Amino acid sequence: MADLTLTGKNPFSLAADALVVATAVVDDAVVVLGDVPDSVRGLAAHARALGVSGALDEVVRVPAPTGVEAGVLALAGVGTSAPDAEALRRAAGAAVRTLGGGRTVLALPADDADAVGAIAEGALLGAYVFNRYRTADETTPATVLELASPAARTRAAKDAVERAEIVTSAINAARDLVNAAPNDLFPAAFADAAKAAAKGTGVKVTILDEKALVAGGYGGIAGVGQGSTRGPRLVKLAYTPSRPAARVALVGKGITFDTGGISIKPAKGMEAMKSDMAGAAAVLSTVVAAARLGSDVAVTGYLCLAENMPGGGAQRPADVVTMRGGKTVEVLNTDAEGRLVMADGLVAAVEDGTDVVLDIATLTGAQIIALGDRVSGVMGTDDVRGEVVAAAEAAGEQFWPMPLPAELRPSLDSKVADIANIGGRAGGMLTAGLFLQEFTDGTPWAHLDIAGPAFNEGAAYGYTPVGGTGVGVRTLLAFVEGRSAKA
Known part of the structure; x- marks a missing residue:
């Protein structure tokens, strides 16, 4: 099972293999959600060319632009500008599953403990790989996950992650x-x-x-x-x-x-x-x-x-x-x-x-x-x-x-x-x-x-x-x- 930690640091300054941000549809236009650098927000203007629709389960990888320390930027669709817990869960899961191994930072909307818990569940479930019977498996599961949230230092957020780890381990x-x-x-x-x-x-x-x-x-x-x-x-x-x-x-x-x-x-x-x-x-x-x-x-x-x-x-x-x-x-x-x-x-x-x-x-x-x-x-x-x-x-x-x-x-x-x-x-x-x-x-x-x-x-x-x-x-x-x- 992947290792997941909370961080209150600026996710765009973290060195990682990939950074995940949320995309959504607002007034028929694709937007990138959250407090993101202009270089990331500007990608929305090229949504059609990049094949980005903001739809649920969509994950589009692009080279990280200026202002992002990660090697790859993953645009994960959440559907709307106010995603519910299940939309966040699905977006995190789709991103982690698509990205595979390495270190992944999740910068999805995680302003409170409920959102943190949903994203943690989705990421840990998305990291699942069953390779018990494979002698030579090229599938590399995600190993290190960091969930960025302004609530990272709160007891409620930490409890939400702990619960997510127990629940996803059971699933x-x-x-x-x-x-x-x-x-x-x-x-x-x-x-x-x-x-x-x-x-x-x-x-x-x-x-x-x-x-x-x-x-x-x-x-x-x-x-x-x-x-x-x-x-x-x-x-x-x-x-x-x-x-x-x-x-x-x-x-x-x-x-x-x-x-x-x-x-x-x-x-x-x-x-x-x-x-x-x-x-x-x-x-x-x-x-x-x-x-x-x-x-x-x-x-x-x-x-x-x-x-x-x-x-x-x-x-x-x-x-x-x-x-x-x-x-x-x-x-x-x-x-x-x-x-x-x-x-x-x-x-x-x-x-x-x-x-x-x-x-x-x-x-x-x-x-x-x-x-x-x-x-x-x-x-x-x-x-x-x-x-x-x-x-x-x-x-x-x-x-x-x-x-x-x-x-x-x-x-x-x-x-x-x-x-x-x-x-x-x-x-x-x-x-x-x-x-x-x-x-x-x-x-x-x-x-x-x-x-x-x-x-x-x-x-x-x-x-x-x-x-x-x-x-x-x-x-x-x-x-x-x-x-x-x-x-």
Whole structure:
């Protein structure tokens, strides 16, 4: 992870490989924001020739003009002359990602602690590079970052940077897990990674293996994992401050690879199914980050881990499984496995006691059809759903509120069991939510479907790399912090 420091010095006098300034559009003209030398401000007159539009995610590099000690000047678009926190986050991320290695000074608008925190988050996320499997990698990540701000000496700005370092470390850890090859990250290996991540944080880790899952009646997790030679796990992570202001439970889908099982997926694109554990990665990172931040909210995470394979012992369409708590489910499609492992996790969370439970999962292709690759869906109890949306807005992530229409519930009726694991084709994201609702026992709850945003198969943008994105961590942390503020 790159090293980031605050500085109150004049950024234009600092020797560096690159200096980043903000460009924006004002009255249809491109301008350079902030107190900058005339030589820098004058570049705006040549915006068209330089290919500068001031748009978000745009980064244009030019030789540093007179009055700038850095070797290169990077013009990063922020859209408007009054950029919000997310615009600053994206501009910093795009600039650092584009510039790569060396020493970079960020002279984006950072007049207060909120702006400082956003820029720090964007820069540290933009510096992320996953090169675990490359023997000769030409990608050089950013190593030294300096964030220039007139508020650099204030306690609030320093705290904002410290928080940004903890949050981005958590997000990048989630990205690493999502990007790991599935032959390396199987359920037992994920459980080991959870233990390692929690070490020294005060988070208590409890792991149930396949025998304990069967003995405990976790028919969903055990059933999904029975086709693999690498058995399933349920990992419980408990962070408990001395006097909890509130209790939040988080349940994450952790299918370390999803072939679809007997209802096998098409071969094309199946390699992306290594990302089907992104929900569990987000939960693990959130619990660890909450502990490192010293939250006064008790946060318990449940990682529902299995590998969905079409082996000789695999679950079959028409099987009936008994879930934790006794409810029976007819498995009509083994590729609707995520809701089975999540249902067991939800029951466990409710049994353990909590004020509210959130589950997060790469659950349905229907989410991608409905909302695309960058917007996640959220369903659940009305007030909790609204709370998640507000947390996402504050954190800079996109979650869209979706309904749970009662008229879709009958499509989940089974002829032989309490409920079937799939409903009709219409409203697939919503019927998945309705299925999960059956296992919440009236506890305030929200379901976050991150199927599209969890794994970026297109080009990198802003602070978002190709591959694992770490989506959900910031929203879950903001939700936890919101509960603290409420208390």
